[in-house]
Amino acid sequence: MLKYSKQTRLLLAVDCIIFGFDGEVLKLLLIKRGFQPEKGNWSLMGGFVQGSESIDQAANRILKQLTGLEGVYLEQLYTFGEPNRDPMERTVSVAYFALIDIQKYQTQISSDYHAEWFQLKRTPKLIFDQQEMLEQAKKRIRYKAAMHPILFELLPTKFTIPQLQTLYECVFNTTIDKRNFSKRVLATGLLIKLTDKDKAGSKRGAYYYQLNMQNYYAKFQAFMNFIPNPDTL
Amino acid sequence: MLKYSKQTRLLLAVDCIIFGFDGEVLKLLLIKRGFQPEKGNWSLMGGFVQGSESIDQAANRILKQLTGLEGVYLEQLYTFGEPNRDPMERTVSVAYFALIDIQKYQTQISSDYHAEWFQLKRTPKLIFDQQEMLEQAKKRIRYKAAMHPILFELLPTKFTIPQLQTLYECVFNTTIDKRNFSKRVLATGLLIKLTDKDKAGSKRGAYYYQLNMQNYYAKFQAFMNFIPNPDTL
DNA sequence: GATATAATTGTATAAAAAACAGTTATGGAG
DNA sequence: CTCCATAACTGTTTTTTATACAATTATATC
Numbered sequence: 001m002l003k004y005s006k007q008t009r010l011l012l013a014v015d016c017i018i019f020g021f022d023g024e025v026l027k028l029l030l031i032k033r034g035f036q037p038e039k040g041n042w043s044l045m046g047g048f049v050q051g052s053e054s055i056d057q058a059a060n061r062i063l064k065q066l067t068g069l070e071g072v073y074l075e076q077l078y079t080f081g082e083p084n085r086d087p088m089e090r091t092v093s094v095a096y097f098a099l100i101d102i103q104k105y106q107t108q109i110s111s112d113y114h115a116e117w118f119q120l121k122r123t124p125k126l127i128f129d130q131q132e133m134l135e136q137a138k139k140r141i142r143y144k145a146a147m148h149p150i151l152f153e154l155l156p157t158k159f160t161i162p163q164l165q166t167l168y169e170c171v172f173n174t175t176i177d178k179r180n181f182s183k184r185v186l187a188t189g190l191l192i193k194l195t196d197k198d199k200a201g202s203k204r205g206a207y208y209y210q211l212n213m214q215n216y217y218a219k220f221q222a223f224m225n226f227i228p229n230p231d232t233l
Numbered sequence: 234m235l236k237y238s239k240q241t242r243l244l245l246a247v248d249c250i251i252f253g254f255d256g257e258v259l260k261l262l263l264i265k266r267g268f269q270p271e272k273g274n275w276s277l278m279g280g281f282v283q284g285s286e287s288i289d290q291a292a293n294r295i296l297k298q299l300t301g302l303e304g305v306y307l308e309q310l311y312t313f314g315e316p317n318r319d320p321m322e323r324t325v326s327v328a329y330f331a332l333i334d335i336q337k338y339q340t341q342i343s344s345d346y347h348a349e350w351f352q353l354k355r356t357p358k359l360i361f362d363q364q365e366m367l368e369q370a371k372k373r374i375r376y377k378a379a380m381h382p383i384l385f386e387l388l389p390t391k392f393t394i395p396q397l398q399t400l401y402e403c404v405f406n407t408t409i410d411k412r413n414f415s416k417r418v419l420a421t422g423l424l425i426k427l428t429d430k431d432k433a434g435s436k437r438g439a440y441y442y443q444l445n446m447q448n449y450y451a452k453f454q455a456f457m458n459f460i461p462n463p464d465t466l
Numbered sequence: 467g468a469t470a471t472a473a474t475t476g477t478a479t480a481a482a483a484a485a486c487a488g489t490t491a492t493g494g495a496g
Numbered sequence: 497c498t499c500c501a502t503a504a505c506t507g508t509t510t511t512t513t514a515t516a517c518a519a520t521t522a523t524a525t526c
Contacts, residue, residue: 207474
């Protein structure tokens with residue numbers, strides 16, 4: 001077949017906004033960019049979409065390159081295409097965000113990229129329009145987590161309710177009453193109580209829970225409404 | 234500056250999913266595609282992103298080309314990039330959806346494209362992956378309309394509460410109690426009651442309302458929750 | 467054994483959503 | 497002119513859900 005003639009062809013990139021949670025605060029994984037322009041500056045992990053791969057495949061490839069992880073939560077966020085967003089050459093970038101269990105992350109793989117986890121509240125200046133990408137990602141996560149149980153993707157298989165609450169409090173930047181939180185989260189039927197406890201955080205220890213995966217997939221579309229004050233989203 | 238060498242460049246297109254509401258049902262505006270491949274088949278209105286324009290600009294340009302309208306509600310939906318979605322040449326498409334007041338739509342402008350409004354429930358087969366685009370657009374509209382007052386974009390400046398209710402019932406494919414509906418919608422403070430009535434639909438006539446634009450913008454982020462049964466989203 | 471720390475549990479109140487039916491205005495038919 | 501059919505309009509009760517709030521328990525450590 002003939003090609004579409006006279007049309008502009010351009011570069012298509014993928015940028016990954018990678019979130020983690022260490023039990024205390026939300027974190028963002030950044031790399032030191034290895035080539036010009038902006039070489040040596042903090043940047044999201046990214047790369048160009050190859051001729052033979054889909055955009056989703058490209059995003060997964062790029063995420064794996066940096067983290068060594070496959071099968072993690074990865075969602076297309078938004079496509080950024082201001083003509084001069086990359087001063088070198090017109091490049092449209094499809095941003096994805098990933099939620100990963102920070103414990104599964106293997107440091108060694110990413111040493112090539114000089115990757116580092118930053119507290120989300122203390123991120124360095126990012127290149128190009130990546131600050132805007134990050135802002136949108138934060139917004140989207142809140143939006144989605146208000147109704148869908150995506151935040152479990154940030155926790156290890158076994159987690160405690162206080163851990164889960166801390167995570168929600170981080171994401172929504174608020175405080176939640178402990179009694180009401182556990183009541184609601186248990187009422188979803190998504191959690192299975194285990195017999196052992198996490199003794200790290202307290203003397204008494206908190207019971208571990210794990211996801212009931214059947215209910216998880218069934219209820220993914222309609223989970224609960226956790227936002228204390230939706231005005232701030 | 235030098236260019237990024239050895240990277241694949243590709244075509245970037247925009248496709249517009251254009252919704253309207255005639256007071257009875259939701260409708261979708263389609264065109265007969267004017268060039269190969271798939272020439273003559275029903276298609277979303279689309280076009281290629283030019284070298285000098287942003288993707289948003291391209292979407293607005295393409296929407297105006299077909300409808301003559303500017304400044305309408307247009308939101309980026311999702312980017313579709315399967316390698317062979319267009320058999321002619323690799324083309325990545327950024328899908329947008331538009332909500333327009335069907336009364337403002339000017340038929341004459343679109344005659345070049347052989348455009349037609351289809352009932353959303355009776356759309357013809359679409360080309361490429363556009364059926365998937367449409368499904369995602371419907372999903373997104375429901376999702377967003379459940380919390381944000383975007384559906385007003387589909388109505389004329391003056392509208393009645395029964396009209397508004399019909400619209401919500403269409404979008405969510407459900408029925409809502411009249412008393413509860415008007416109670417909730419009036420409680421938002423977004424509506425200003427006018428003195429004249431719409432006599433078209435009934436003998437008694439229904440009062441016209443218009444949006445309180447100040448409240449509209451202020452409350453856009455947090456409107457209300459109209460979904461009767463969130464499970465079906 | 468005393469103490470400090472964080473986990474765990476329940477109830478009363480307030481707010482929001484859902485269920486539900488009768489009255490009113492008016493154009494058109496007879 | 498009266499009657500009738502149609503759709504608009506309005507209010508209360510019940511149920512459900514969310515919120516506010518404090519005492520007890522388990523255990524490591526001193």
